[in-house]
Amino acid sequence: MNARRKIRKNARSALWSVLCFCLAVPVVFPVLYAFLGSFRTAGEFSRLPPALFPDSFLNFDSYVQVFTRVPMARYFLNSLGTTALVCAVKLCLSILAAYAFAFYDFRLKNLLFVLILGTMMLPADTLIITNYRTVSRLGLTNTWLGVAVVSFAGASQMFMLRQAFTQAPRALRDAAFLDGCGDMRFLWRILVPVCRPVVITLLMQVFVAQWNAYLWPLMVTDSDAMRTVQVGITMLTGAEDTNYQVVLAGACAAMVPPVVLFITVRNRLTASMTRGAVSD
Amino acid sequence: MRTVTLGADRGISARARAGRRMKPYLFILPILLFAVGFVYYPFFRTFLYSFSAVNVMGEITSFAGFDNYRYLFSRREFCAAISNTLRLTAMNVPLTMLITLLLGRLLKEKRFLCGLFETMIAATMAVSMGSAALTFRVMLNPTVGWINSVLGIGVRWYEDRNTALYGILLLTVWMGIGFNFLLFLAAFRNVDRDVTDQARLDGAGTARVFFSVELPLVSPTLLYALCTNTILALMTSGPVMILTKGGPSRSTTTLIYLMYTTGYGSGNYAMAACVAAVTFLLTLAFTLAGLWADGKRGDAK
Numbered sequence: 001m002n003a004r005r006k007i008r009k010n011a012r013s014a015l016w017s018v019l020c021f022c023l024a025v026p027v028v029f030p031v032l033y034a035f036l037g038s039f040r041t042a043g044e045f046s047r048l049p050p051a052l053f054p055d056s057f058l059n060f061d062s063y064v065q066v067f068t069r070v071p072m073a074r075y076f077l078n079s080l081g082t083t084a085l086v087c088a089v090k091l092c093l094s095i096l097a098a099y100a101f102a103f104y105d106f107r108l109k110n111l112l113f114v115l116i117l118g119t120m121m122l123p124a125d126t127l128i129i130t131n132y133r134t135v136s137r138l139g140l141t142n143t144w145l146g147v148a149v150v151s152f153a154g155a156s157q158m159f160m161l162r163q164a165f166t167q168a169p170r171a172l173r174d175a176a177f178l179d180g181c182g183d184m185r186f187l188w189r190i191l192v193p194v195c196r197p198v199v200i201t202l203l204m205q206v207f208v209a210q211w212n213a214y215l216w217p218l219m220v221t222d223s224d225a226m227r228t229v230q231v232g233i234t235m236l237t238g239a240e241d242t243n244y245q246v247v248l249a250g251a252c253a254a255m256v257p258p259v260v261l262f263i264t265v266r267n268r269l270t271a272s273m274t275r276g277a278v279s280d
Numbered sequence: 281m282r283t284v285t286l287g288a289d290r291g292i293s294a295r296a297r298a299g300r301r302m303k304p305y306l307f308i309l310p311i312l313l314f315a316v317g318f319v320y321y322p323f324f325r326t327f328l329y330s331f332s333a334v335n336v337m338g339e340i341t342s343f344a345g346f347d348n349y350r351y352l353f354s355r356r357e358f359c360a361a362i363s364n365t366l367r368l369t370a371m372n373v374p375l376t377m378l379i380t381l382l383l384g385r386l387l388k389e390k391r392f393l394c395g396l397f398e399t400m401i402a403a404t405m406a407v408s409m410g411s412a413a414l415t416f417r418v419m420l421n422p423t424v425g426w427i428n429s430v431l432g433i434g435v436r437w438y439e440d441r442n443t444a445l446y447g448i449l450l451l452t453v454w455m456g457i458g459f460n461f462l463l464f465l466a467a468f469r470n471v472d473r474d475v476t477d478q479a480r481l482d483g484a485g486t487a488r489v490f491f492s493v494e495l496p497l498v499s500p501t502l503l504y505a506l507c508t509n510t511i512l513a514l515m516t517s518g519p520v521m522i523l524t525k526g527g528p529s530r531s532t533t534t535l536i537y538l539m540y541t542t543g544y545g546s547g548n549y550a551m552a553a554c555v556a557a558v559t560f561l562l563t564l565a566f567t568l569a570g571l572w573a574d575g576k577r578g579d580a581k
Contacts, residue, residue, distance in 0.1 A: 134318070
């Protein structure tokens with residue numbers, strides 16, 4: 001009786017695994033397709049019926065093409081530069097503001113808090129036309145700063161950090177201040193390290209979002225040297241050009257940094273979402 | 281402990297005390313500067329533009345009342361954009377949520393290989409729109425693409441005005457899966473085990489437990505996801521820009537894409553501002569509901 005129940009339980013478990021596998025594979029299929037396709041040749045693509053697997057996994061020709069056809073290394077540098085700029089400035093600004101909201105009482109506190117959170121109600125995509133005018137009048141088109149500047153105000157990051165700061169033990173600050181620690185020293189040397197999990201999670205979210213940004217970088221850059229990876233990969237082929245394997249290699253190359261980062265800190269991210277993160 | 285600092289205050293000059301009072305404002309000033317300069321200012325300027333006559337330099341020449349809006353609503357491409365955007369949203373949101381609810385519920389129990397499946401599905405949310413769009417372009421290509429040949433269909437996806445919007449839909453649904461899946465997975469895992477076990481003891485089957493116990497318990501997350509997905513779907517523009525350029529024959533023109541082409545492409549700031557204003561009004565209700573739902577979701581913890 002017991003043995004039979006055990007078999008049934010195992011069978012059910014196996015069935016569940018098979019079912020999950022059947023559902024997970026279609027979801028990741030496009031990524032697999034891009035990866036497999038990037039190793040195929042133009043000749044393989046013209047063969048019918050279309051196959052899935054490449055003849056050889058050692059054919060890196062498409063990747064070479066991605067980096068030689070367009071200045072892809074330069075695009076990567078631009079993406080890294082703008083993303084690093086956004087991560088650094090956005091996080092610093094939200095940490096400063098979150099600190100004031102968590103530890104100080106002042107007259108306009110509620111008003112300012114609502115004012116900053118209110119930016120979440122205005123979708124960034126609807127603002128790009130007027131932002132473009134501002135940025136071009138400031139002479140920032142075709143610069144890293146121009147790509148980054150519109151993302152500096154991070155309301156949801158500020159909100160998450162304020163939550164984390166208010167949960168940090170109060171005695172920490174009092175003790176630090178008694179020891180002659182100033183605001184800045186306490187904030188950067190003690191509070192931020194204490195709240196490191198939240199900071200890292202937010203850093204990762206900002207990184208992925210900025211690395212993957214398309215519409216705004218496309219708009220503020222028109223010189224070839226200033227394009228980001230996301231914009232660059234769409235320019236790998238013209239309308240008449242049919243080098244599918246190069247397009248797929250470009251798509252793969254562009255997804256490497258965020259996906260790798262995502263997988264390495266996934267557990268932390270899942271945990272923070274469980275707690276009810278506001279996403280933007 | 282506070283009294284210690286207050287006591288210390290008494291000894292210092294009025295100037296230092298004023299400086300201390302200014303401190304929190306100084307901390308907030310930088311973020312506020314960018315919030316005003318790149319969110320509030322463009323927002324108000326957009327509304328101002330939408331009621332004005334604007335030259336190609338972006339300077340306001342005169343007040344125009346509702347003329348811009350009247351003109352806009354009489355344009356064929358605007359009507360097409362509104363209809364396409366709403367149709368896309370109406371199909372995208374339920375589809376995405378149905379798929380991810382199912383996935384989230386299935387992977388709720390932590391079993392063998394569960395972590396692997398979880399990572400596989402969730403990692404798709406780190407894939408950029410650009411990469412995804414290019415992959416779909418090749419995958420759904422009528423001659424060299426794998427999908428058509430495997431399914432044995434002859435759909436011309438992005439090249440046919442009757443199917444292009446569905447092609448965009450496929451892509452946008454896929455892009456939403458990772459994020460929504462993680463949301464629902466977390467929500468289902470937060471449901472108290474005792475509650476579901478009790479329901480099962482009372483004789484309820486899996487389906488009954490799902491519909492009568494679990495689903496109501498995750499409803500704040502459901503509402504939150506509904507609002508976020510709706511806003512995201514109303515903002516669809518990138519896939520259109522990369523895959524179809526609004527065509528064939530306007531069948532995939534969306535609101536933000538139209539805004540981009542009229543404002544940036546043709547320098548018609550007033551029209552672009554009108555489109556932006558209409559899009560914003562469409563999202564407003566969902567934004568408010570979403571913020572409210574998120575508050576409730578937080579309270580439920």
